[in-house]
Amino acid sequence: MTSNELKDAPLVFDDLVGRWNTLSEAGSVRHDEEQNLWQVLDHAGVAAVLADPATYSSDFSGLTPTQPDFETFLQGNFVGMDPPEHRKLRTLVSQAFTPRTVAGLEPRIHAITAELLDAVADRDRFDVVDALAYPLPILVIAELLGVPAGDRGLFQDWAGTLFGGDEIGEALDMSEVERALDSLAPTVREMNGYFLDHIRHCRKHPGEDLTSRLLRAEVDGVRLTEQEITGFVALLLVAGHITTTALLGNAVLTFDQHPDAAALLRAEPGRLPDAIEEVLRWLPPFPELGRRTTREVELGGRTLPADTILMAHLGAANRDPARFADPGTFHVTRHPNPHLTFGHGIHFCFGAPLARMEARIALRQLLDRFSWITVPSHRAVEFQNPAAIVSARRLPVEVRRT
Numbered sequence: 001m002t003s004n005e006l007k008d009a010p011l012v013f014d015d016l017v018g019r020w021n022t023l024s025e026a027g028s029v030r031h032d033e034e035q036n037l038w039q040v041l042d043h044a045g046v047a048a049v050l051a052d053p054a055t056y057s058s059d060f061s062g063l064t065p066t067q068p069d070f071e072t073f074l075q076g077n078f079v080g081m082d083p084p085e086h087r088k089l090r091t092l093v094s095q096a097f098t099p100r101t102v103a104g105l106e107p108r109i110h111a112i113t114a115e116l117l118d119a120v121a122d123r124d125r126f127d128v129v130d131a132l133a134y135p136l137p138i139l140v141i142a143e144l145l146g147v148p149a150g151d152r153g154l155f156q157d158w159a160g161t162l163f164g165g166d167e168i169g170e171a172l173d174m175s176e177v178e179r180a181l182d183s184l185a186p187t188v189r190e191m192n193g194y195f196l197d198h199i200r201h202c203r204k205h206p207g208e209d210l211t212s213r214l215l216r217a218e219v220d221g222v223r224l225t226e227q228e229i230t231g232f233v234a235l236l237l238v239a240g241h242i243t244t245t246a247l248l249g250n251a252v253l254t255f256d257q258h259p260d261a262a263a264l265l266r267a268e269p270g271r272l273p274d275a276i277e278e279v280l281r282w283l284p285p286f287p288e289l290g291r292r293t294t295r296e297v298e299l300g301g302r303t304l305p306a307d308t309i310l311m312a313h314l315g316a317a318n319r320d321p322a323r324f325a326d327p328g329t330f331h332v333t334r335h336p337n338p339h340l341t342f343g344h345g346i347h348f349c350f351g352a353p354l355a356r357m358e359a360r361i362a363l364r365q366l367l368d369r370f371s372w373i374t375v376p377s378h379r380a381v382e383f384q385n386p387a388a389i390v391s392a393r394r395l396p397v398e399v400r401r402t
Contacts, residue, residue: 129245
């Protein structure tokens with residue numbers, strides 16, 4: 001097979017993007033008969049759903065299978081909570097995880113990125129996920145939490161198990177979900193024990209790390225319990241790092257497919273923040289967010305019953321022609337870019353500023369160090385299950401130095 005044939009082989013994302021581009025042709029709201037759920041596909045509808053937790057709940061109690069280890073672990077995961085519990089937990093966490101805390105990480109992100117790229121300085125080929133996109137956010141968050149960075153292999157195993165999607169197909173089959181929960185339970189149990197031990201260590205030996213600050217956070221005499229801190233720390237470490245890993249890998253893949261965009265960014269690096277937003281619009285790591293209707297509701301000319309599952313489809317909403325000019329084209333200079341990849345409303349992604357900063361610094365150093373970055377073989381790219389996360393698992397690249 002020739003190098004051109006290897007380069008031109010289709011990517012998993014090509015089909016995915018094609019489906020998102022055409023999905024909304026069926027209307028702004030559709031019922032998926034196969035999965036027995038509703039999909040909201042237009043930008044205005046998705047934004048309305050995400051902004052109304054009273055009508056569209058994040059609590060799926062009674063609708064989806066449960067598993068004791070997951071139930072314990074989710075106590076501090078406010079992604080799956082509604083007000084007032086969500087407000088209480090997010091307010092407490094916000095005392096410790098402040099904008100100043102995130103801004104203060106910038107020098108270390110620069111330094112860690114440089115160290116990681118120095119490690120491949122003598123190579124013309126390397127896996128950009130293994131060399132940079134995975135370890136960077138893990139090292140940053142581990143330092144932030146006061147967790148030993150030497151345990152990052154353990155964190156990678158956990159994230160790979162939880163987000164690899166090997167236990168599920170593309171359809172939402174509840175019996176399949178139940179089997180997946182049972183198979184993932186030992187991993188969740190191990191994480192729970194690890195983080196509880198770390199929290200108890202920080203209680204005895206407090207410092208200025210985020211875990212110690214979470215233990216001290218207090219609002220109106222209320223503090224976070226150890227299990228609530230465990231849930232949030234796990235959310236930040238596992239879900240937080242894998243979002244940045246996906247964003248960096250997706251950016252490299254997208255720039256490879258749009259070489260004019262990469263050339264423009266090298267010539268005008270100040271455009272990088274806009275480019276990152278367009279990558280987020282183009283390939284959202286988590287393209288669907290689930291909600292449960294709390295009552296019968298009219299949406300997009302359809303009547304949705306109470307207690308039914310609804311998927312807010314970010315991938316389709318980010319391609320809504322009513323909100324984006326030329327939505328089916330990747331425009332690295334697109335501005336403004338009101339994509340919904342980080343969510344909307346009370347559940348807007350807590351770690352979005354950190355992910356954006358990490359991506360900006362890492363991509364800037366990549367573009368500065370290498371005059372040419374290419375994915376030589378699409379067949380060598382290994383993807384996560386897109387039903388779990390839109391991300392490359394392995395991404396070999398060839399580079400030339402500036």
